[in-house]
Every structure is written in structure tokens, then in C-alpha cells.
Amino acid sequence: MGEQTDFSTGVSGEVRQSVLVVTIDNPPVNAASADVRGGLAKALAHAEEAIDIRGVVLTGAAKTFIGGADIREFGQAPVEPTLPTVIEALEALSKPVVAAINGSALGGGLEVALACHHRIASPLAQMGLPEVKLGIVPGAGGTQRLPRLIGIPAALDLIASGRSVKAHEALSLGIVDDVVDTDLTKAAVAVTLELAGSPLRRTSQLPVSPADPADVEKLSAKILAKARGQRPPAEAIRLVTSVARPFAEGLADERATFLALRDGQEAAALRHVFFAEREAAKVPGFEGVEPRPVKVIGICGLGLMGSGIAVAALGAGYTVIGLDQTEEAAETGRQRIIGLLERAKASGRIDEAGFAEQVARLSITAADQDLAPCDLVIEAVFDDLAVKTDLFRRLDRVVRPDAVLATNTSYLNPDEIAAATAHPGRVLGLHFFSPAHVMRLLEVVRCGRTAPNVLATGLAVAKKLRKLPVVTGVTEGFIGNRIFSAYRREAEFLLEDGALPHEIDAALEGYGFPMGLFAVYDMAGLEIAWARRKRFAASRDRKERYVEIADRLCEAGRLGQKAGRGWYAYPDGKRTIDPEVTAIIEACRAAKSITSRQFSSEEIISRLLSAMASEGEVLLAEGIAARTGDIDLVMINGYGFPAHKGGPMFAKAQTPR
Ligand code: T1G
Numbered sequence: 001m002g003e004q005t006d007f008s009t010g011v012s013g014e015v016r017q018s019v020l021v022v023t024i025d026n027p028p029v030n031a032a033s034a035d036v037r038g039g040l041a042k043a044l045a046h047a048e049e050a051i052d053i054r055g056v057v058l059t060g061a062a063k064t065f066i067g068g069a070d071i072r073e074f075g076q077a078p079v080e081p082t083l084p085t086v087i088e089a090l091e092a093l094s095k096p097v098v099a100a101i102n103g104s105a106l107g108g109g110l111e112v113a114l115a116c117h118h119r120i121a122s123p124l125a126q127m128g129l130p131e132v133k134l135g136i137v138p139g140a141g142g143t144q145r146l147p148r149l150i151g152i153p154a155a156l157d158l159i160a161s162g163r164s165v166k167a168h169e170a171l172s173l174g175i176v177d178d179v180v181d182t183d184l185t186k187a188a189v190a191v192t193l194e195l196a197g198s199p200l201r202r203t204s205q206l207p208v209s210p211a212d213p214a215d216v217e218k219l220s221a222k223i224l225a226k227a228r229g230q231r232p233p234a235e236a237i238r239l240v241t242s243v244a245r246p247f248a249e250g251l252a253d254e255r256a257t258f259l260a261l262r263d264g265q266e267a268a269a270l271r272h273v274f275f276a277e278r279e280a281a282k283v284p285g286f287e288g289v290e291p292r293p294v295k296v297i298g299i300c301g302l303g304l305m306g307s308g309i310a311v312a313a314l315g316a317g318y319t320v321i322g323l324d325q326t327e328e329a330a331e332t333g334r335q336r337i338i339g340l341l342e343r344a345k346a347s348g349r350i351d352e353a354g355f356a357e358q359v360a361r362l363s364i365t366a367a368d369q370d371l372a373p374c375d376l377v378i379e380a381v382f383d384d385l386a387v388k389t390d391l392f393r394r395l396d397r398v399v400r401p402d403a404v405l406a407t408n409t410s411y412l413n414p415d416e417i418a419a420a421t422a423h424p425g426r427v428l429g430l431h432f433f434s435p436a437h438v439m440r441l442l443e444v445v446r447c448g449r450t451a452p453n454v455l456a457t458g459l460a461v462a463k464k465l466r467k468l469p470v471v472t473g474v475t476e477g478f479i480g481n482r483i484f485s486a487y488r489r490e491a492e493f494l495l496e497d498g499a500l501p502h503e504i505d506a507a508l509e510g511y512g513f514p515m516g517l518f519a520v521y522d523m524a525g526l527e528i529a530w531a532r533r534k535r536f537a538a539s540r541d542r543k544e545r546y547v548e549i550a551d552r553l554c555e556a557g558r559l560g561q562k563a564g565r566g567w568y569a570y571p572d573g574k575r576t577i578d579p580e581v582t583a584i585i586e587a588c589r590a591a592k593s594i595t596s597r598q599f600s601s602e603e604i605i606s607r608l609l610s611a612m613a614s615e616g617e618v619l620l621a622e623g624i625a626a627r628t629g630d631i632d633l634v635m636i637n638g639y640g641f642p643a644h645k646g647g648p649m650f651a652k653a654q655t656p657r
Pocket of ligand 1: 028029031064067068069070071072083104106107108109111130131134137138139140142275278279
């Protein structure tokens with residue numbers, strides 16, 4: 001092997017058998033920063049000029065090929081060479097350039113690989129064009145090269161969904177030419193030498209295979225339906241389906257579209273979410289705190305929530321011991337868990353072997369002492385303080401003193417539950433969102449006496465469960481339900497002031513919520529909230545504005561969709577505006593002598609956003625939430641707030657004062 005040449009801080013090369021092996025080493029994800037682009041440009045120019053170089057291999061250090069453009073540079077003045085410039089020089093090289101895709105090749109990373117003349121991948125490699133998830137479209141040739149390589153329908157699916165594919169799917173699609181599980185670079189050097197001197201396959205010059213217009217039409221319609229009015233997927237469809245035009249024209253259109261989207265609100269919001277997700281797991285003052293090791297997780301209560309948590313834990317590789325009150329209840333819980341695993345198998349998410357392996361790691365019992373081996377026990381029993389404190393006292397007598405105990409309570413005070421155990425420092429809250437095996441969000445509740453390494457354990461388990469952990473302090477309803485209560489309260493104020501349920505729901509859906517608040521209410525049922533309101537009626541602060549409309553509906557038996565009527569009527573199951581509800585609302589307004597008025601959708605959204613953001617500011621002031629980004633993540637991942645609006649705190653900060 002020849003000596004190493006540093007083309008820039010993050011790009012070096014060494015000659016092997018007259019092939020220049022260029023390695024990108026720009027931790028943590030080999031982003032195509034200005035330094036990397038400059039280094040690549042120098043390496044390519046050197047390879048072109050050096051008569052003893054017969055070709056180039058491009059690869060990445062560590063577990064990434066190139067993780068994409070450096071999104072931290074967005075919004076800054078562009079630094080030459082831009083990625084399209086580097087990519088153009090790469091594809092035009094007179095000598096073969098082979099991509100040795102050693103890991104993640106995403107966004108601009110895959111666009112670089114697509115411009116290479118040949119691509120081989122490690123079995124661990126994943127690749128994709130996730131730009132739409134950042135509110136943009138590929139901006140360095142992806143929409144024009146990928147369809148030339150794999151056809152319009154397959155390219156449309158990947159670009160408009162932003163999903164990644166693993167190496168073997170990439171091979172079957174034609175993105176890569178081979179998957180090599182031996183020495184990848186060595187294989188790439190060999191291929192380069194084989195290609196040297198032969199005509200090079202330049203992706204941009206490949207003919208576009210004709211696609212069945214009906215297929216494209218059907219796929220486009222499916223993508224647009226999911227996009228719910230967001231622009232990037234629609235632009236991706238336009239750019240990919242018009243790929244038969246001259247390459248240079250398509251490239252220019254793609255670049256202009258990318259730049260326009262990149263500098264827009266939606267992309268700014270999604271970049272905020274991207275970085276907020278990575279910030280959320282970092283708890284100030286907790287850097288470097290070692291979590292306690294967890295291999296065996298006990299789950300108490302195998303109802304809907306407990307069985308979902310069990311499935312998530314089994315999918316993450318944990319051994320799971322499920323406990324319920326009786327043998328029958330335990331067996332019912334087991335069947336519920338097996339049923340969920342069967343569904344995962346039927347959908348192809350796990351294969352037969354995976355199913356069997358997960359079932360083998362599950363045991364069920366009605367005897368507390370069977371939880372003795374647990375490193376962590378999560379309770380998802382009935383949300384009643386006496387029930388939970390009794391359970392934790394029993395667990396004290398069974399598990400090791402260093403075993404972590406987690407409560408999944410939504411509304412009780414975890415400090416009171418912790419006080420029931422001899423070791424309150426080992427208690428924290430893990431507030432899952434139902435269905436727990438599907439919803440990413442996990443509120444990690446830092447109780448008053450939670451030990452640092454117990455909080456670290458909660459975060460580590462959340463990461464292994466592939467959840468999105470957000471740390472919250474102890475308050476009724478934690479971050480999510482505190483903000484949701486403020487949002488619900490304001491929506492009911494709007495009803496009293498003149499808006500109607502369907503107008504508020506239409507405004508929310510127009511803003512990007514998958515469903516309006518009152519439609520969600522009807523789906524979940526009104527009785528639980530009604531029972532809570534009645535429970536706290538005596539202690540309610542009479543000075544605070546209280547809206548009685550929901551009570552009147554419940555008293556009239558309008559308990560939601562299951563009851564056939566709630567905020568809406570449901571003749572033949574179809575949600576329908578009900579004049580009876582309007583009459584109840586008008587009677588409540590009259591009882592308070594409120595003169596109602598019309599509200600525009602903008603006014604409705606503005607009031608709801610302000611209510612959420614104001615409550616968020618209180619949570620920050622109380623130290624319950626650590627960052628505005630955390631609050632945004634909770635509302636996006638737990639309550640349907642549209643990610644392309646960035647969350648209530650981000651969105652409110654964008655609205656002109
Ligand atoms: N730019 C800048 N920083 C990035 C980055 C990127 N593309 N990707 C990750 N980071 C940071 C991240 O914020 C975190 O920082 C650290 O790296 C580790 O990230 C021209 C325009 C590659 C699969 O969308 O999917 O190319 O918290 O925790 O779990 O058409 O990062 O340590 O300070 O996620 O090992 C397209 C985004 C960009 C890929 C690695 N590319 N990244 O996962 O690490 S747009 C993407 C990821 C584009 C072109 C367009 C993942 C990963 P900190 P991490 P990971």
C-alpha cells in the first residue's frame with residue numbers, strides 16, 4: 001500500500017495497485033461538509049492527472065459512507081465546490097470511480113455513489129434519499145440519476161417516501177452492482193482495475209426505462225394522499241416523472257426546487273425537529289453517567305399497554321417476564337402478546353425464526369417471586385395509587401435492591417409511588433403512549449429522588465426500544481398532557497366564544513393534524529375525561545373559566561363514536577355535524593350571556609398555538625421541560641402536531657408578534 005495523501009482534513013487517499021483509494025473521515029457521519037467537498041474535488045483532480053493512477057475507489061471511515069450534505073451548513077453562504085459540482089466532476093472522470101459503500105449512504109451520500117461508475121456495498125450498508133423528511137428534495141442529482149438506474153416507479157417510491165433500503169434490497173433494485181461481505185475495499189480495487197480502460201457507465205447517460213403510466217399514476221396518488229398537502233413529495237413526483245427530458249434540464253430544475261424548499265419554513269421546521277430529536281436524549285449534567293445493565297425486563301399488568309410494552313421489549317432483544325394478577329389474566333396477557341407478534345409476522349416485520357426467538361424470550365406468571373431475576377420492572381397496572389403503591393411494596397420483597405422500578409402512570413404522582421419502596425432512588429416513570437409497540441414517544445419521568453444512573457438507565461432502555469425519549473419532571477400529566485389540557489381548554493373556550501366543533505377540527509386538519517380534536521375525542525370516548533372532571537369538581541377553582549358543554553353532552557348520553565354520538569353524530573358510522581350539538585353549545589353560550597362571533601381558521605389556529613406555547617413556557621419555567629425542542633417533540637410524536645410545522649413552540653416563535 002502506498003503512502004497516504006491528505007486532500008483535506010476529512011479526505012485522504014492512498015494508492016493500492018495503482019488505484020487511488022479515497023477515504024472520507026468526517027465524524028460523526030461523514031457529512032459532505034465544505035472540507036469534504038474540497039478534499040474530494042482535489043482527490044479527483046489528482047487521479048485524473050496522475051498517469052500512474054488507473055482508477056479511484058471512494059469509501060467512508062467507520063460505519064458511514066457519507067451521511068448526506070452537512071445540514072448544519074444550510075442557511076449559510078454556499079462554499080464552493082458545491083456537491084453538484086463535485087458530483088459532476090466525479091462522473092465525468094476519464095478513469096473508473098467505484099463506490100465502496102461501507103455504511104450509510106444517505107441523501108447527498110447516495111447521490112455521490114450514484115454518480116460513480118460502479119457501486120459495491122457491505123451487507124451492513126443502508127442507503128436512501130431521505131430529503132423529503134427534511135422538507136426538501138434531493139439537490140445533487142438524485143431525482144435524475146436514481147430513476148435512470150432503477151426505473152421511475154422504484155425511484156418514486158424511495159424518493160417520495162424517504163425510506164432507506166438495506167444492501168440486499170439495493171442490489172435487487174439495481175442501486176448497487178454487488179454486495180461483498182469480505183474485504184470491501186480490496187474487492188473495489190479489483191473491480192476498478194477490471195473497469196480501467198473500458199467504456200464507463202455514466203448514470204446520467206443511461207436511457208430511462210419506460211414506465212406504465214397507470215402504475216406511475218397510482219403510485220403518485222398514494223404518495224400525495226400520505227403527503228397531506230406537503231410540497232416536497234409533490235415536487236419529488238414532478239421531478240422524477242419528468243426525467244425523460246434532457247439530463248441537464250432536469251438537474252437545473254431539481255437544484256432550483258431544492259434551493260427554494262431548503263430556504264422555506266417547512267424545511268426549517270423539519271431541521272429543527274431533526275436536531276431536537278438528537279438533543280432530547282442529552283440531559284444536562286448527565287453526560288457520561290453509566291446506566292445500570294438491563295437484560296431482563298418484568299412487566300406488571302398485561303392489558304393493552306403492558307402487552308404493547310412487552311412486544312416492544314421483545315423486539316429490542318430483552319428477556320421479558322410478564323406478571324398479572326391471576327393465572328387466567330396472565331394467560332390472556334400472553335395471548336394478547338402472541339397475537340401482536342403474529343400480526344408482526346403476518347406483515348413481514350419479523351420472520352418465522354424471529355417470531356419463535358421472541359416467543360422463547362417471553363415468560364408469563366401470576367407469582368411475584370418469578371420477577372426476581374428482573375433488572376427493570378415496568379408497571380402498567382390500573383392507574384390507581386393504592387394499586388400501584390401496593391405493587392411496588394410487593395416488588396421490594398422480590399427484586400434486587402439495584403433493580404430499577406418504572407411506573408407507566410399517566411396522571412398519578414410518581415413521587416408518591418416511589419415513596420412506597422425502600423429504595424425510591426431506583427424509581428422513575430416510563431410513560432409510554434398507546435399502542436406502546438408502535439408509538440415512538442416515551443416520556444422519561446425524573447422523579448424527585450431518581451438516582452442519576454437510574455435516569456440514564458431509562459434513557460438507555462428507551463434508545464434500545466427505538467423509542468424517542470423526552471425527559472420530564474413530575475407534574476400532573478407530565479409535558480404532553482399538560483400541553484394537551486391547555487389546548488383542549490382553549491378549544492372549548494373557542495366553542496363558547498362562537499366556533500363550532502367541525503370548524504375547529506377543519507382548521508386543525510387544514511394546519512396538518514391528521515384528525516381534529518373533537519373527532520379524536522369522539523374516537524377515544526368522552527366518559528373518562530367526564531369522570532375526571534366530576535372527580536375534581538368539588539376542588540375546582542371557581543374563579544377559573546369553566547366550559548360546561550362537554551358535561552352537557554355526556555349528560556345527554558353523547559359519549560362518543562362508540563355510543564353512536566358525541567361531538568358529532570354517526571349515522572351509518574359516518575362522522576356528521578349534529579344540529580343537536582350546535583343547540584347544546586348555543587344554550588351554554590346563552591346561559592353565560594356570551595355573544596358569539598365567527599372565527600377564521602387562522603384565528604382558531606393562532607389561539608390554540610398560543611395556548612400550547614404559553615403552557616410550554618410555564619413548563620420550562622417550572623423546570624418540568626428542559627428545552628422548547630423537547631416540548632415540540634412530545635406534541636409531534638404523541639398528539640399529532642404536524643412535524644412540518646415544527647411543534648407548538650417552534651411554530652409560535654415563527655408567527656409574527
Ligand atoms: N448533517 C449534519 N449533522 C448530521 C447529519 C447531517 N446530514 N446527520 C447526522 N448529523 C449529526 C447529528 O445531529 C448528531 O449530532 C450526530 O451527527 C449523530 O447523528 C444534497 C441536501 C447518518 C443514519 O438526512 O439519518 O443530503 O447530536 O445520532 O444514530 O440532496 O444521523 O452528535 O451533535 O443520528 O448513528 C440527507 C441524516 C441530508 C441523514 C446516523 N441526509 N442523518 O445515525 O447518529 S440532506 C440525512 C441520519 C442532503 C442532498 C441533500 C443519521 C445517520 P450530535 P445520529 P446515528
